Amino acid sequence: MKTLFEECAINGMKLRNRMVRSATWEGMCDPDGRPTDKLKDFYHQLATGGVGLIITGYTFVSPEGKQLPGKMGIHTDEFAEEYKKMTSSIHEAGGAIAIQLVHAGGQTDSGNAGRQPLAPSAIKVDQFPEMPAELTLDEIHNIVDAFGKGAQRAKEWGFDAVQLHGAHGYLINQFLSPLTNLRTDDYGGNIENRSRFAIDVYKKVREAVGDDYPVLIKLNASDNLEGGLSVEDATYCAQQLSYLGIDAIEVSAGTPASGDESPARAKINKPEKEAYHLSLALQIKNAVSCPVMVVGGMRSYDVAENAVAEEGLDYISMARPLIREPDLPNRWQSGDRSPATCISCNGCFMPGIKEGGIYCVAEKKKSD
Ligand SMILES: Cc1cc2nc3c(=O)[nH]c(=O)nc-3n(C[C@H](O)[C@H](O)[C@H](O)COP(=O)(O)O)c2cc1C
Numbered sequence: 001m002k003t004l005f006e007e008c009a010i011n012g013m014k015l016r017n018r019m020v021r022s023a024t025w026e027g028m029c030d031p032d033g034r035p036t037d038k039l040k041d042f043y044h045q046l047a048t049g050g051v052g053l054i055i056t057g058y059t060f061v062s063p064e065g066k067q068l069p070g071k072m073g074i075h076t077d078e079f080a081e082e083y084k085k086m087t088s089s090i091h092e093a094g095g096a097i098a099i100q101l102v103h104a105g106g107q108t109d110s111g112n113a114g115r116q117p118l119a120p121s122a123i124k125v126d127q128f129p130e131m132p133a134e135l136t137l138d139e140i141h142n143i144v145d146a147f148g149k150g151a152q153r154a155k156e157w158g159f160d161a162v163q164l165h166g167a168h169g170y171l172i173n174q175f176l177s178p179l180t181n182l183r184t185d186d187y188g189g190n191i192e193n194r195s196r197f198a199i200d201v202y203k204k205v206r207e208a209v210g211d212d213y214p215v216l217i218k219l220n221a222s223d224n225l226e227g228g229l230s231v232e233d234a235t236y237c238a239q240q241l242s243y244l245g246i247d248a249i250e251v252s253a254g255t256p257a258s259g260d261e262s263p264a265r266a267k268i269n270k271p272e273k274e275a276y277h278l279s280l281a282l283q284i285k286n287a288v289s290c291p292v293m294v295v296g297g298m299r300s301y302d303v304a305e306n307a308v309a310e311e312g313l314d315y316i317s318m319a320r321p322l323i324r325e326p327d328l329p330n331r332w333q334s335g336d337r338s339p340a341t342c343i344s345c346n347g348c349f350m351p352g353i354k355e356g357g358i359y360c361v362a363e364k365k366k367s368d
Contacts, residue, residue, distance in 0.1 A: 002308045004301075004316070005333050008052075010291060011214040011247040013160045015052035015096055018308050019329045022250065022295045022317035023100040023163065023218065025057035025068055027352030033060060033073020035082045038357060040089055046322060047095030050329035053315075054095055055218075055250075058102040058165050061150040062143060064113040065103030065171065070352060071112075074099065074150040080157055087158030098161035098216060099154045101205075103143055105171030106132035106180065107256070118143075120174050120181040120188065120197075126257035140187065140197065143171070148204035151215070161214035161247070164201060166237075168263050169255030172198045173220050176237060177229040195237040202241055217241060218250040218295075221280035224261035231280060235287045242288035250293035250317055251281035264320065268297040268344040275303050281313055293317050297344070301337040323348045324360035 005017045028039035046054050059072040066073065073079070090097040104112075106119030109130050118139060119125075119132035135143075151162045166172035174180040175197035181188050187196050198217075205215055219238060223229040238249055254262045268274055274297045281294035291314035298304050304316045321328055321340035328340055347361035 002312070002314070004305050004308055010161065010216070012212055013053075013096055013214045016094065017050070017052040017329060017333070018315045019050075019052050019304070020250070020293055020315050020317040021046050021051045021054045021322050022319040023055040023057055023165070024319045024323065024358070025071055025352060026358050027068065027070030028357045029070050029072050031069065033066065033071060033075065034079050035072055035086055039072070040082070040086045042357070043086060043097065044089045044093055045326045047090045047093035047097075049322070049325075049327035050333060051322065052096065052329070053161075054090060054097045055163050055317075056097065056099045058100045058170070059150070061101050061103055062146040064115050064118060065105070065108075065143070065146075066112050066114075067104035067108040068112065068353065070356065074101065074153055075146065077153065080153070083153075083157040083159075091158070096160040098163045098214070099159045100163045100165050100218070101147055101150050101154075102165035103146070103171040105174045107169050107174075119171070120183055123180050123182065125169065125180060125255075134183075137185070144197075144200045144204045147201045148208040151205040152208040155209045155213055161216055162205060162209070163216040163218055163250070164198075164205065165218055166198055167218045167220040167252040169223070169257065172201060173223070173229065173255070176220070176233065177223055179223070179225060179228045191233040191236045194233070195240055198237055199240055199244065202244060202246060206245065211245070214247040216248045216250065217246055218252055219284070220253050220255070221251045221277065221284055222253045224254040224258040228255070231283055235284060238284050238288050242290045246290055248291040248293060248314070249284060249288060250295055250315075251277055251284050252295050253277050253280055263296065264346055265297060266344050266346055268299055271300050271303055273297060274299050275307060278307060278311065282311060285313060291315065295319065299342065299344075300339040301332050320344060320346075320348060323358060324363050
């Protein structure tokens with residue numbers, strides 16, 4: 001039987017426990033995507049707080065794939081020094097760090113992307129103001145290459161793993177979803193074709209980093225949208241990736257258009273509302289041979305422990321609770337098992353845009 005606080009490993013990456021900090025954009029980079037010391041210190045604090053694996057905020061692999069301000073970039077060799085300092089600081093604190101690689105596709109605007117956004121099809125997505133241009137085959141191949149180059153840099157600069165962002169309505173998810181992919185070529189139509197971009201990206205990244213390096217994906221198991229990606233289609237894609245050798249799948253769901261069922265749900269104030277992607281994660285787990293992580297609304301020790309010990313999932317991931325309490329893993333491990341103090345208000349997003357970095361606004365109000 002698995003337990004939360006036991007050492008484990010993913011394709012050679014040693015982890016001190018089964019708790020993962022799920023990717024969380026921090027808004028702490030320069031406008032060109034260069035990481036700052038503030039971001040390095042933020043991750044260091046997470047590592048000293050005891051979490052097993054830190055997954056960085058989403059990091060664009062090519063400039064037009066950038067979404068929010070202050071987002072990390074790995075599209076250039078120029079940031080080597082900053083990233084090396086970041087990874088060494090995590091390793092000194094006994095932690096492990098994976099970088100999340102993303103292309104935002106149509107979920108951005110020309111202000112951030114520097115051009116008209118690009119997407120599988122020219123379909124405007126809710127919450128984003130501009131009509132994207134349909135990707136040409138050459139552009140698709142260039143983006144696949146950019147994922148490969150980003151992964152190669154990540155490995156050279158000391159990251160312990162890479163995670164592909166295949167969730168929350170970004171480009172990989174846009175290809176998977178029938179709502180945003182109306183292509184009639186090899187990248188559109190049935191789920192075999194809609195999975196092709198995810199698989200091309202995975203293969204290119206694997207080619208860049210070799211077999212002995214962990215490659216993970218965060219995958220939407222459902223878009224929680226009428227006509228969007230279904231769990232059956234997501235399971236097909238997960239199975240293909242597992243068969244090809246992906247090292248772990250982190251299961252999420254929803255897009256910014258999914259209302260109450262968006263990825264970061266509000267008001268998780270009782271245990272029954274927690275772990276809201278558990279059943280989707282179990283469906284994926286039953287269909288694949290690689291480890292599976294579940295993210296979304298984990299707040300109580302018992303719910304987290306149950307997901308691994310009883311339900312058989314391999315890892316639990318948390319984002320918002322660790323913004324408020326970066327030392328939550330150490331707290332739970334030392335015996336204080338009271339629930340995370342995060343109130344799931346989503347107030348942490350705004351200071352990332354307005355004040356140059358996320359923090360827990362509820363905690364700040366309390367201490368003011
Ligand atoms: C401020 C903020 C930034 C986020 N940025 C990312 C991101 O860069 N990549 C990603 O995959 N998910 C991102 N998420 C979603 C989280 O990783 C996670 O899936 C979601 O918050 C649910 O988990 P939680 O209940 O533990 O917060 C973000 C969430 C928040 C609150």
